[in-house]
Amino acid sequence: MHQPLTPRQRELFNAILNDFLAEGFESFTIEGATRRYHCSKSTIYALGNTRDAIVRRVLVSFFKEVARRTSPPEGKVSSYSRALEDYFQSITSALTPASTAFMRDLATEDVAQEIYAVNTAAAVHNIATFLERGVQAGEFRAESTAFVSQLIHRTMTDIQQGHYAHTLPAGQAYHALGQLVLQGISKNSIKS
Numbered sequence: 001m002h003q004p005l006t007p008r009q010r011e012l013f014n015a016i017l018n019d020f021l022a023e024g025f026e027s028f029t030i031e032g033a034t035r036r037y038h039c040s041k042s043t044i045y046a047l048g049n050t051r052d053a054i055v056r057r058v059l060v061s062f063f064k065e066v067a068r069r070t071s072p073p074e075g076k077v078s079s080y081s082r083a084l085e086d087y088f089q090s091i092t093s094a095l096t097p098a099s100t101a102f103m104r105d106l107a108t109e110d111v112a113q114e115i116y117a118v119n120t121a122a123a124v125h126n127i128a129t130f131l132e133r134g135v136q137a138g139e140f141r142a143e144s145t146a147f148v149s150q151l152i153h154r155t156m157t158d159i160q161q162g163h164y165a166h167t168l169p170a171g172q173a174y175h176a177l178g179q180l181v182l183q184g185i186s187k188n189s190i191k192s
Helices: 007-023 030-036 041-045 051-070 080-095 100-108 110-136 145-160 170-183
Strands: none
Touching: 007 041, 007 051, 007 100, 030 041, 030 051, 051 080, 051 110, 080 110, 080 170, 100 110, 100 145, 110 145, 145 170
């Protein structure tokens, strides 16, 4: 459990988070942070006792906010299709500030991969719940919601690993995945 941050430490923490999102964190060092943020090592070490502990704390905080912003609504859902679309849109919005460098570092740093894996598993659980309930309600058809969920999990992991970075930024890739899941690729040509 971490001690509450002082206002100065909170300001430093937010600056580090914003810089991670903009530039990635591969080159983050304690020495470099003291120069960049004009603070003492003791101020930096208040955020974590090692470089990896600081990176972990910043990433956990970021992904807790992502989880908060994408948290499924409480109570009865009137449309699982709408709820699933909103969920993917929330992921897209939450990850919009994440640069290509940030996503690259998520894919290459062990501490980041672990945090991302936990958050991805939670997201897939939420998506699978929407899918299963949507099938039960007759809104979706799926031969196997378990297969669709595993496919989504694999794709979300591939997005994080940067496999589609040359095609779409991560946030947009999540949006495209959501559209593919909800609408497929066929164009409805039936006119009313």
